[in-house]
Amino acid sequence: MAVTIRDVAKEAGVSISTVSRALSSPNKVADATREAVESVVVRLGYRPNKNARGLITGRSGTIGLIIPDLENPYFGAVSKGVQERARAAGYSVYIGDFDEDPSIESTVVRSLAKQVDGIIMCSPRSTDVELGRLTSLVPTVLANRKFADVPSIVFDNGGMLRVLRHLTALGHTTIAYAGGPEQSWSHRHRSEAFQEFGEAHGTTELIELGSFPPNFGGGVQAADLALASGATAVVAYNDLIALGLLDRLRERGVSVPEQISIVGFDNVAVSTFVRPNLTTIDQPRKHMGRMAADLLLSILDADDAESTHIPRQLPVDLVVRQSTGEAPLSRRATGTTTAS
Amino acid sequence: MAVTIRDVAKEAGVSISTVSRALSSPNKVADATREAVESVVVRLGYRPNKNARGLITGRSGTIGLIIPDLENPYFGAVSKGVQERARAAGYSVYIGDFDEDPSIESTVVRSLAKQVDGIIMCSPRSTDVELGRLTSLVPTVLANRKFADVPSIVFDNGGMLRVLRHLTALGHTTIAYAGGPEQSWSHRHRSEAFQEFGEAHGTTELIELGSFPPNFGGGVQAADLALASGATAVVAYNDLIALGLLDRLRERGVSVPEQISIVGFDNVAVSTFVRPNLTTIDQPRKHMGRMAADLLLSILDADDAESTHIPRQLPVDLVVRQSTGEAPLSRRATGTTTAS
DNA sequence: CCTGATTATGCAAACCTTTTCATTCTGGGT
């Protein structure tokens, strides 16, 4: 049988109340007894029973992390950050993968809600109304999405702007955007920034190619549309789409970046494995996980809602590599003829 | 306040014992009452308090998953499989990322051991002696490693054999192996298989290039050694190394597969994103996660150790793509001269 | 119609900890 607080109390010659206090509120007990208790604790190898503690305090020392897909390194990085900070603060983390399925997301959140102190929802796919219900169940922090006044961590929305400035500086005047899933908050966000830039810079022609699955295949689809659009640069919703673009363009005999420039988002590891290396927006994903965890824990520990001191917005970085270059002189140099 | 078993009992007009039995051992209660209780349960939205249950049963309904690196999609896939099965069986899963650091691995296992029913250790990096200590703390299942009589799931060791047969069928007679980390159990395993094949097929010359970091950079390192070795085919410890090989070979003007064939292990998603596509061994990683979870749960539920009926070994598959081809006629056709 | 076996249900203890309240002890101020 495991060693309980009783064993420690008996061994140390004090009451169980004293042992409990010595461990959880050390200042309420005399130094001498505290030290005596502590030495017995280590000698016997006593570990408080989390269930018994949780039963009475109502706290579990656990947080839940809800993510769309563990297999996606993007979310793996976020999870790693969350996990790292939670462990440092003495919390354990339950993980809930919902396989990109909003209904599973609901189920998982509801089943976890009762057994954790708080939840981090990363890139939630639920509708606003469902999200409202879910976030009312238990203290929640959102990552990659803003909703009402639920605390959240998002990436700086300046990424798209930087990309477009980079491309116009290279002389591109016709730029296409290969978007991600309609229901993605990030996609909508980027699309807006894309449009806004167009309104502010009338000289640049901006073309939305539509929505594509956020994977390699989506990029392959988008490539032919991009080519037909006459754009000399294509911004992809994420690196995977950009990779698909790259591959299909090569297949069609279009050279990157000489004829078309390509930019991705995320800076996944593989963007340096391909040729040309991908110019992309680096999002500090692990750091997002860390901050989400910090924010949640500060909310849990503080009784008042004074946790606004933590910055909610993370800066992103443009990483220029080989896939972007000067705009070609002839705007439609993509065909079979080499001279105009 | 949350709704407790008392509320349900009162509402249903039965005792709390009956409610408890209706939920946890339905066959011990009359059908009519069980149904009545169930309807009240859903109406009130009652969820048993896991702490209270755990306190008395000594079971937490939780398993721990210990993995080297969440950010690595290989382990993400395993985690996904574990998570999927655990959730289906009503278990939650704690995740513990130890950042490839054996000492953190120990710490995490020890801290988790007291609060979970069992643990799955995926690709443990600890030494045998430490692993012995850790696995004695709590029911454990090992993935990707065999140790003493601890239940484990590993991949079929026939992968290397298939690769070598594939390559010899293509006419390769000088084959190199770019290995992974020394302490990796998989690496040692593959290296052995590589050697054995050589002893059985005296006509083939097999060259071990050494150990490399299991990432892109490791492959870049290995490339020059491979070239110098005169091998016409290189088997890499994993796909990342293979990708590094591919990139460096292109840089040095060596064409794949015309001059050198490359094979990886793992079939990570990116192996289809590069040109030439990578020939590789597909390891059903998510399935490994599922089976590890099933095995652990069956051990936890069965009082006797009769869980040997679950297969412990997963078949792997050779996926032939573009990076392997016929051996060049001239064994050293890697130079600048095109004719011998 | 009665008896004994079987099934269904209720009562109460037990799980281990935290925390309120009461008690004892210490020491400083008068």
Next chain:
DNA sequence: ACCCAGAATGAAAAGGTTTGCATAATCAGG
């Protein structure tokens, strides 16, 4: 020398559930 404030400690309740034991109800066999 006395009293009182404050600190240190102990006793006991509470938290929600499971489960062994006892009781009540049902039913088949005689």
